[in-house]
Amino acid sequence: MQVQKQFDNVIQLVGFTVGNDRFAVDISDVHEINRFEQINRIPDLPEHVLGVIDLRGTVIPVINLAGKLGIQGRDVTKDTRIIIVGFNGEKIGILVDAVSEVLRISDNSLEMPPSIMQSFNSEYIRGIIRHNGQLTVVMDLPRLFKDYGLQGFVPDNEINSSAEGNSIAAPAADKDAVIDKIAEVTKAMSEGDFHQEISGELYGQLGEIAKYINATIKKLQLVEPNVAQASERIPQASVQLSEITRATEEATHNVMSQVEHVLDNQDMILRHIEVVEKGNDVSTTMGEIRQIVSENKETLLDIITGLSFQDLTGQKIKAIVGLIEEVEKRLLQLIVAFGMKSKEVGQEDNPLKEFTENPVLNQDVVDSVLKEFGFE
């Protein structure tokens, strides 16, 4: 106990989180802080002991602090740490969700836990401190050690001497089975089956891989129906667009046929006028001219009617724009779900740039270029 006190009544604590709660241990008890690594399981472990780790030749038990305190811990993430603490020559590892900071507090700011803290096993609580508006529980390490320190574990040298036995490393067959399962689920995922998950208690690198895969699968399950639904509509849109191209082509040809007919009639009127000018068959020719003119009028009105195709194609295009917007929205959901960091779509990447931005080169500009090259 006395080692936790500094001579100037300031204690330094290592702050960490388990679940939603903040904890701290005296820095002088902390030997090192390690990233989460493979925890080897051994048979007949005391409650809340996950297994052992091999720390440079020394075997150290790792305690699941969340379980020990009766609170809900988080899944293993990149922030998960194993704090190695020592007391009376014994070392244990404490699995925590994240190490947050080193706190310097005055000894007398340590308060007794209020009753609200009784929600978890308060016997391991040395006191609480208020820091940045939040409560931090200072752990009573000796108490924790009392539970594990001299019972439940064989001394280091005995573990080392029995290292060739069955205890320390995870059985190879287990590992192979896990790798097989990971491979199976990953393969299924790549084939579009997002409904399997990797189950079982996994630790170490394999556990992390399995968790990432499971998290990815969950996200895929979330967006899959949306994207599938959206992509089903893309062919629908392209069929519609092809239909529009066909319809406009047909309509343009119709209009052109009618215009050609009017142009031919114009020529015929000119020839009739020549006949009239020569004074031949004036009244019959004039009658024919009148008939051609009224026919032209009819044709011109047909052209106007024919242009109503724009209304039909316009409506279709509007529907397609709606489809595209929907697909866009769904894809956006996909991007959000995976937090994809795509580079900004630059102007260079926009295939429609030429149509939307560059003003079409006009004949004058082309002519000046032609002139530069000696064209008249």
Next chain:
Amino acid sequence: MLDLKMKILVVDDFSTMRRIVKNILKQIGFANIEEAEDGNSALARLRLGGYDLVISDWNMPNMSGLELLKAIRSDSALSSVPVLMVTAEAKKENVVEAIKSGVNNYVVKPFTADVLKDKIEKVFENK
């Protein structure tokens, strides 16, 4: 004075555009006009002989107008056939590329009958 009897090949993948060009040519007074829908079929027709002018689009499937132009210039039987490019190609580099590949003139869509006539006249003046 333009020879209105000349045989012209209009190359464009859009049938409507071919028809528009054809009508404008008719308006100018040309009557001997044929069509091709891309560079490949244009080249096949040209090799049958007898064409006095090619009016070609730039963007076409299979063989583009520029590729057609290069093919014409590198074919000894066709190399002297004038080619008029009629396109909406919006970049100056494209015009320069066409000129360097031996185009006889360049018309930008959309164009009027007057512009097309003027350009055809220039093609034959400069020949």
